[in-house]
Amino acid sequence: MAPRKAPQYDDYRVAAQEIILSSSDNDYLDQLIPALKDATNSGRTKGLMQSLSQYADAREGDIERIGMTKHEEFLQSVNQLQQVREGTTALTTEILKLNQSIQSSTEKLAAQKGALVDTSAVRQNIAEASEALRESLKVLHAVNQAHDLIRKKQYYAALKALDDLQNEHLIPTIQNKYATQHRLADIIQKSIPASQKAISEAVMSDLNTWLFRIRETSQFLGEVAFYHTELRRTRQKERMEGNPYLQNFKLNSAIELVFDESEEFDVLDNEELQVDFTPLFECLHIHEALGQSDKFRADYAATRRQQKELLLPSSVNLLEDNENSLSSLLEGIAGFAIIEKATTRRAHSLRSPVDVDELWDSMCNTTVKLITKALDQVDNAEVLLKIKGVIALFIQTMDGWGYSVALLDNFLLKLFEKYAELLKKRFSDDFQEIVSSDDYMPMPISDLDKYDKVVSVSWFTPEMPREELTFPCVLPFSQMYPLCCIDIRNFLNQFYFFSDDHFQQPNVIDEALKKSLDELLSEKVCKSLVERLSSQYLGQIVQILINLEHFEIACKELEQLLIAARSSTSAGGPIILDATEEFRSNKKTAEKRIFELVNSKIDDLVETAEYDWMAPTLETEPSNYMQTLIRYLSNIMNSTLLGLPREIKELIYFDALSHAANMILALPLSPSVKKINPNGTAALAKDVSHLSDFVDGLENAPILKENLDELQQTVLLMQTENPEEFYDISIRNKKFGRVDAMNGPQILEKLTYSVQSPTGTRTDRLANFSSRFGMK
Template sequence: MPARLEPTFDNGPAVRQIIAPGTDAEFLDHLIEGMHGANPTELVHSLERMAVDRDAEIEDMCTSNHQEFINSVNELDRGRDDCTSLGSEILNLVQSYQTNTDNLAAQKKNLVDSRSVRQNVDESADSLRQCLEVLRLSNQVHELVGKQNHYAALRALDDLRSLLRLRESSRYKVLELIEKSIPATQKMIAEAVMTDLNTWLYHIRDVSQYIGEVAMFNTEQRRTRQKERGATDDYLATFKLNSPIELVADETDEFDVLNNEEAEVNVDFTPLFECLHIHEALDQLESFRTEYAITRRRQKELIVPTVLRLTDVEASELKELLESIVGFSIIEKATMRKTEGLRSAVDVDELWDSMCQSAITLMSSAIQTVDNAEMLLKVTGVVSLFIQTMESWGYHASSLNHFLMTLFEKYAFLLKKRCSEDFQEIVATDDYMPMPISTIEEYDKIIDVGWYTPDKPREEIVFPCVLPFSQMYPMCCIDIRNFLNQVYSAPDDTINRSSLIDETIRNSLDELLSDRICQPLIERLRSQYPGQIVQILTNFEHFERACIELQGDLAQARAARSRTGPVVLKATKDFHAARQKARDRIFELVNSKINDLIETAEYNWNAMGPVTEPSNYMTELTRYLSNIMNSVLLGLPTDVKDLIYFDALSNAATGILSLPLDPSVPAISPSAMQLLVLDVQHLTSFVAALPQPTSTQLQRRSTSSNAALKDAPVLLNRTVEELSQTISLMASEDPNEFFDISLRSKKYAAVDARNGPVLLDKVEKGSHGGAVQGDGASMMSTNVGGKEKTSERFRRMMGGLRNVGEANRD
């Protein structure tokens, strides 16, 4: 045992405090406190000494109580053995009790299980009954869907939903699944009914063209019935198709284009009604409207092709297109009328306008290549029938009517073009000779087609005969009548004839008659052949009469359409003016020939020998006038022929009178005067032998040209009156009568007061000139005496002129 260390100071309290705490934290706290202010070495020695003391105490205690400790240990061993025995017995008892308890628990569990199974069986049976009822309704829904009884299926589905609410479907998995499947079943019903609707729409698309064909056929039948009513009743004839009067008159003939046994057409709207009703019940009406509108818009696009060809004479592609549009539009209108809220008027009109514009675009492109008037007329008829059919269903057709007017204008243009080409060929190939007729059949045909009234009755005409006009006139009349008939054959129920057809006909006829007949004939007036010009003049006259008759026919046709007012053709004035040009051309040619003959006159104004026969030019002139009037101009109307005679004779008289008045003629010898008298007498005799005209126009022209002779009974004699009286004055034995106003007005009223003195002076000079030439020795005295006499006579002449002038002023 180590030696004890003697403490240098007392650390007892500190050591006790250090070893007293029961926790490490307190121990450390007291240790730190004991070490504070003390020597650590001494504290260690104090603790070691404390440990030694305690070991000694324990050793003393063990040494003194060793036997008692051993005895206690033995007693404890014996007690432990007894406890072990008792424990084994207790375990045996517990095991026996546990066995009995387990048996009782098993029996009780069997009892409880039996009761639970019975309750579960009862509950399962009740649940099964509930589920079977739900399953029965569910199966019934699917069976109804399979039978396409969609609305009944939807009603059964509503019953199923109500039953699921009563049965608290969340308790059962199968019922929960069935309840969750209800929206899918509703969707299945909606899809099934939409499938039926699409099938119905596909069927409608297939039969749309046939429906349109039947509808347009019915419209054609209504047209026929209306024409028959109009033929028997003029009042009904004034009403157009689809007018209220026509609808009332036609209401006895009932016709349902959508349900017609004769046409084997039966459009059943049941699928549409069912689909509409089901979507309304599903509260999906708005989406159904949208989907239905999209479907119909797609079907509309399938109706309208990309290209339209007008290659066959029946315009089959166009008819198919328009019939499809008619059927589609009728279904749309019927859908709008039979349902409420599915199709609005705006939607239907929008589709209609779209189809119209597409059809007009296609037709406008197709007719660009059409140059056949008959084909265009067929197209016009089909479009017109289409418009009337659509108007009977309440569709507006303003754009189609405008397009129909465009079609009519092109149709009239093609007819005019064809007629213009015919006229051009007729004018170019005409022989410009009066038209010969061999048989009465030909005569009747010409009378029927031409606006011509013969002078003689049909019974008095002897064949063969000759008509005044050339063959171009009846040929042109035939073309004009064909043109009018073809224009009027255009459908008139939709075209406003009063503003379009009348104006088109008037303009076309003016262009054809003026530009294709009148103007080419005017250009042919440059010909030098009077016979051709005479024939052209005759043709002008008949064309002018034809224009007047045409104006009456057009006015009557306008009156038949409840329009009044005359129809004036510009061509009438053009032919009248052309006829005047032809007359002037004939006058020009005849007068030119007369002037040429007069220019060949060879008067020797100083001739001295006797004269017994008229001049050659005079006999040639009268022969020319006689021949041309009795041959070339024979076919002219009497008034025209009289005017030509009048003008030609007046021109001849003026030309003959101008010969002695020529300033280059200083004097007229008695022999020359005698020849001039013979020529004038020859001309006067020729005029007197001519038949006197009775034309009012010629009388008016004669009296206006010479007012002093307005009361003269013979008209043609007036043309040579001035010439005859002037020559008589020149040959008079007493020329001074001319200067006596009273005698002059009786014998020389037609003589020009200015020409008379000049001619008398030339005759006076010629007579004296003849005397001088006869005797040269006495020429001087004769000339002096002649000068004196001439001066005196000149003064008397001047005084007479003054008196004549004063008389004229009075």
């Protein structure tokens, strides 16, 4: 409480009157002490004394006036006064003593009074200071509580505490300029932005730690997501096996998602991985409370772009499974993109879909460039298939999160082109090796198991039931045919492997497969077989013809297989392989080559004929060349040509006999042969008869024997006793109708005996015959 101020006096006469008229000692002192203090403080003590003296004089004057008017009474009074005076004197002495005592007590009391006043003021000050301190402590307690919440990482509560501190304490105190805590409140108010900045920095620090952990766990998150997609694939395949209709619905389709609803799995919160978005949401909430949402969004977007750049390497290794492999890269990208999509779904205002899609497109473009660059090192189709599998798993996973995968789907087309090229090259080498290393002999089979294996992989329909087979046995084709069939099946399977799980353009596979298969069969099989037709070994040529026959059948089967296997998006209608016609047409080439070799052998044998056309004696045995020729024809029929289809075999035999007959017929017609006697004719007739007997023993002899008609009739003409019959048209058509009109006269001209006729010599008749038919 503040000390009470002494009253101010302009004139002490009133004060003196109040002092004298005081009703009690306490009142007297209460009136006297302020007047003394004022006189002392103002230096007007004489004025006070003068006022008191004037008052005393005025009273004495009154007394004298009263004494003069009432003398007796006055004198009486004087006496009384004298007595009183004496008593008063004594009393005055006592009063003086008492006054001194009172004065002494008054001084002590004044001192005590002053001390009391001072104490009251101090106490008031202390109370006011205590109250101010109490209020200040409340403010400081609120400040400390806010900072304590910051240390406990309760940032939003700390921010709320600072806000409450401002609204409840600081602002009202600052607005009251006379408040004791004004200065403290002002200082604290000025420190609020720093505290808010500390909170902002603290949550950003926690967010950066969270972002670092997210970056570290992105690959594992992607791995978990891939594993979950693989499980979904397996479940969908099992459903498709149980219900073929579901084959029309791929992964991530509405039907698949409905079926998979019972298999709930949160890739961000499971037994292996938990991603807590609390630091992110808290940081967003804090910055919204601070009014810094735009700045935070910009900073967060910049940070994520930096993390995206750190995520993408400068190169990728497609051949090894390590931290720099394609799987690791795609898992990291998948984890990063899943976090982005989850952030967008949980905090709509933080990340715009445009920003997320831009990051996704950037990562996809970079990934495609990295893979394209690394593909130059890949020369193995299986590695490419593995790469496609990883990319397909990545596509299906990210498609499920709503990302656009069109760029990756288009890249799979380029990957397929590379894959098809490698497959074609590898199988081209395999076919080349199979064709070049084949022995071109009928394939021997030692037991039933091996037979079943060969039949199962080859397009081959046995003539006999397997139960009736005896082993060892041989199959008509050579070993190259089943080996090529195995390769063809593998080729088909490996082509369609690329469309497993995910490939949006299966019709491209159908077209590429047909084209590649056509080229392989035409260029590497058919063409290679045709090149080997230049061989002089008849058995090899025959085997090539048989192989061509079976390859033609295989091509027809392949056409049906391709129709059944093609996708629903491919164009309908039949599938025609150019290789089918290639094998069919080149069978004719092989047949011609067989004709050439057989006829060449026949030529060689007939050229060894050593007829003595003017032999002095008659030969009793067929010529050696004829016996060898018949033995050769018999051998090729029963061994070399045995595996050929019946119609081809008969055609070859028919042509061989025709050629042999022509070659034998050419012997007597040779210009070197001038004369032929009956013994020479008999030798030729014996050989022709021996050949005719051989043909009689063959299947379809009547048809085959037609090839010998001209030769037999020519020999008959050489043996005739009446050569003039040849010139009689009616007789010639009946007996010598197959003899060439020019050859007959030449043969007759070489015979050693000469027959006269009424119409002239035989030479004349030949000339007439020639002129009749317009011959020179």
